[in-house]
Amino acid sequence: MLLSDGERAVLERWTRRASSAQALALRARIVLACAGPEIPPIVAVARELRVTADTVRKWRRRFLAERLDGLADEPRPGRPPTISVDQVEAVVVTTLEEIPKNATHWSRKSMAEHSGLSKSTVGRIWRKFQLKPHLTDTFKLSTDPLFVEKVYDVVGLYFNPPEGAVVLSVDEKSQIQALDRSQPVLPIMPGMPERRTHDYVRNGLTTLFAAFDVATGEVISALHRRHRAAEFKKFLIRIDKEVPSHLQIHLICDNYGTHKTPAIRTWLAKHPRFHMHFTPTGSSWINQVERWFGFLADQKIRRGAHKNVQALEADIRAWVKDWNEDPKPFIWTKTAEEILDSLAQFCRRISGAGH
Incomplete structure (x- = not known):
């Protein structure tokens, strides 16, 4: 050869x-x-x-x-494709633009009945076009007219904190419920997860005020049964006492009404080392203390069982004390420009959605 x-x-x-x-x-x-x-x-x-x-x-x-x-490989034997391009297009368009009569979204079964295709074929089409009708996500666009200015202000504090100052991310986790299960919780065992009853007993509420130091991760906290401007003022006084007097204090807060009452403004005017920075409306994600609240909820509150508010507050105080023994700051990575670019891309993607 x-x-x-x-x-x-x-x-x-x-x-x-x-x-x-x-x-x-x-x-x-x-x-x-x-x-x-x-x-x-x-x-x-x-x-x-x-x-x-x-x-x-x-x-x-x-x-x-x-x-x-x-x-080269020869054409393989077998039945040629039986699903036409028009049928695929019909499934995709129907998924995107219509809803079934008796449901809020399409399932493989309902789309199969509507299109005349098999459920497995519908599934393959959805996977090909990355369509997931069974999933939903949340979003909220801020309508704050000063959104851009506030993003630059807050993110600027994260990247370039002022010298001779402490930057505190401040908020309240309100209406924390002291919940107890109607029957004792069964502990984890080999081959069996922890089990608890689906129903519970409400034993009262408390509110946690927290100021997260973005540089060190340390937290100043206070617990109050009510959530008013009076309690917020008490918390400001506590911050004033715990932060060394030679340091300026920059507070990052949301736009909740208790942060802007005449009484609070009067108190701030008498304490000029306090500087307030407000996050854009509807943009709690930019406030680092919210992430810290998430840790608290995951590790102590969500699966906790408390017979009264006092027990709940004792657990929260113990958790905060333990956190402050080895505090960990969060690393903010996105610049204001990157945040605004991401938001612009998202708005372009959803432009026209929902009319």
Whole structure:
């Protein structure tokens, strides 16, 4: 079996290229091994390449008949596709633009009944076009007219805090419920998770006021049964006492009414080292203390059981004390420009959605 110079070059290239399919590279090696004025035994080629003799015979015969073209895969037998492009388009358009009569979203079963296709076919179409009607997510766009200015202000404090000052992210976690299960919680056991009753007993409420130091991660906290400007003023007084007097204090707060009452403004006017920075309306994600509240809820509150408010408050105080023994600040990574760019991209994506 003789090869032309061009055929040999192509075959050798196929064996060397990392992008070549492994099957094609093997076929090229078989042909090269069989080529030459003296034909080596098929068994010897098979042993050298660690394939069967029938495999060597097949691709040697295919090459002799069709040359290089014979090494490509032949069309596989089987039924041709039965789903038309129009049917696929109809499923995608219906999923995006319509809702079923008796449901808020499509399921594979309802779409199969509507389109006349099988549930597995509907599933494959949805996966291909990354459609997930069963999932939902939340979003909220701030309508604050000073959104851009406030983002630059708050993010600027995170990246470049003023010298001789402490930056505190402040908020209240209100209406924390002291919940107890109607029956004792069953502890975790091998092969069985912790179990609890679905119903519970409400035993009162408390509110946690917290000031998260964005530089050190330390937290100043206070618990009050009510959530008014009077309690917020008491918390400001506590901050004033705990922060060294030579430091300026920059507070990052949301736009809750208790933060802006005449009484609070009067108190702030008498304490000029306090500087208020307000987050944009509806943008609690920019306030770092919210992330800290998330840790508290996950680790202590959500799965806790408390027979009264006093027990709940004792657990919260103990958790905060433990946190402050080894505080960890959060690392803010997105600049104001990156935040605004991300928001602009999101608005472009949803432009026209929901009319």
